[in-house]
Amino acid sequence: MGTTSAQKKFGALLLTWHDTENERELPWKNEKDPYKIWLSEVILQQTRAEQGLPYYLKFTGTYPTVQALAAADDDDVFRLWQGLGYYNRCKNMLKAARYIALQNGGKMPQTYDELVQLPGIGTYTAAAIASFAYDLPHPVIDGNVYRVLSRCFAIKTPVDTTIGKSEIAVLASKLISGHPPARFNQAIMDLGATVCKPAAPICAKCPLETLCVASKQDLIQILPIKIRKTNVTERHFLYFVIENDNHIYIHKRGDNDIWANLYEPYFFEANTGSTDDIEILSRIQDSLNLNNLEVKMAGKLRQRLTHQLITSTFYVVSDPESKAMLPAGFLRVSIHELNKYAFPKSTLTFLTKKYMFKFH
Ligand code: SF4
Structure with a gap:
């Protein structure tokens, strides 16, 4: 299919707006270091720019190069990531950094095809690094781009289907062609x-108003079209925070569920919706030898992940005589040293409030 006159005008209008009216300031804008671009893109997945900014600054300050990140201790990196959630992003980034350090002489790959092979780097991040660092003509396609293009060109194919994604990708490749890739991507x-x-x-x-079909045909509110609903599973977590002389007991989560390798107090997942169920509580008390100790419900927090809604209920048990019998693998940690460990968000919120510790 050829290029329409609207498609031909699109890039020039967009870039003129970028040069004269675009006032969006972001610290990673105009960055050319592929490692820092990668870091900013990973942090910004599922995170707003204002929330991601302090993390970007902490990471680039602590690990200024991909080699420095590759050599870091897992727990230190997870602790720095703490609060951002979606720990898989962090785990994959570490894995990719170590691959680059060991297999690629410490140099970031310089082509889209090599970048997209790295753990956690999908088409979007590979296009961002390739275009921003190396000025290669790969269009970045995030939620913003789907919205602009589907509205401007009245694309009614659902953007969350393979065919819809491919339609937008073909159009975006056509539009970026002949324009400076980094500026074009930043502008859109x-x-x-x-x-x-x-x-x-x-x-x-909007610089595209003269071209925009959605604006002319009153389609703005229906575009972009999405068909899929996210299925959300509800999960119910119980935590037992066992206190002993200004210490509590924590252990590292396994790596076959969410929040892999983060720390938490004694944990139990209830199958039923009720985390206050007397029967469940007394079973746990039995198994941990807490029967003669007072178990107090101290807080309930809800956390929404992409596909899960998690209710965490926290029980606190004072155990001055060390009666609790915990499974192997638990650490007895001073409440003044909790900031040395990385916790899932809801646990961190609870512990921070309860023991008033600062984690940064
Ligand atoms: S004219 Fe309005 S709907 Fe169309 S691209 Fe611009 S801002 Fe979006």
Whole structure:
């Protein structure tokens, strides 16, 4: 299929806006170091820019190069990541950094095809690194880009289907062609974030308004079209925080579930919806030898992950005489040293509040 006149005008209008009106400031903008671009993109997946910024600064300060990250201790990196959630991002980043250090002489790969082979680097991140660091013509396609393109060109194929994704990818490749890749990609993402917003786009300030079919045909509120609903599983976690002389007991989670390798107090997952179930509580008390100790419910927190809604209920047990019999693998940690460990978000919130420790 040839290029339409709207497609031909798109890039020039977008870049003129970028040069004259785009005021979006981000610390990683115009960054050319592929490692730092990668870091910013990994941090920004599922995280807002304002929330991600302090993490970006901490990571680039502590691990300024991919070699430094590759040589870091897992627990130190997880602790720095603490609060961002989605720990798989962090685990994959470490894995990829070590691959680069060991198999690629410590140098970031310089082509899209090599980048996309690395753990945790998908087409979006590979395109971002390839275009921003090396000015290669790969379009980045994130939620902002889906929105701008589906509205501007009235694409009604659902963007969360293979065919919809491919339609947008073909169009984006056509649009970026002949334009400076890094500037083009930055401009379209910024336009989506600041002008073509999901609920209330500011069409009067949009450089694409003369081309935009959605704006002319009153399709803004229905585009982009998505068909899939996310299935959410509800899970119910019980935690027993056993206190002993200003210490509590924690252990490292296994790696076959969410929050792999993070720390937590004694944990039990209830099959039923009720984490206050007397029968469950007394079974746990029996198994941990807590029967003569007072078990107090001290808090309940809910956390939404992409596919899971987790309710965590925290029980605190004071055990001055060390009666609790915990399974192997538990550490007795001073409450003043809890900041040396990485915890899942809800556990961290609970412990921080209860023991007033600072984790940064
Ligand atoms: S004119 Fe409005 S709907 Fe169209 S791309 Fe611009 S901001 Fe989005």
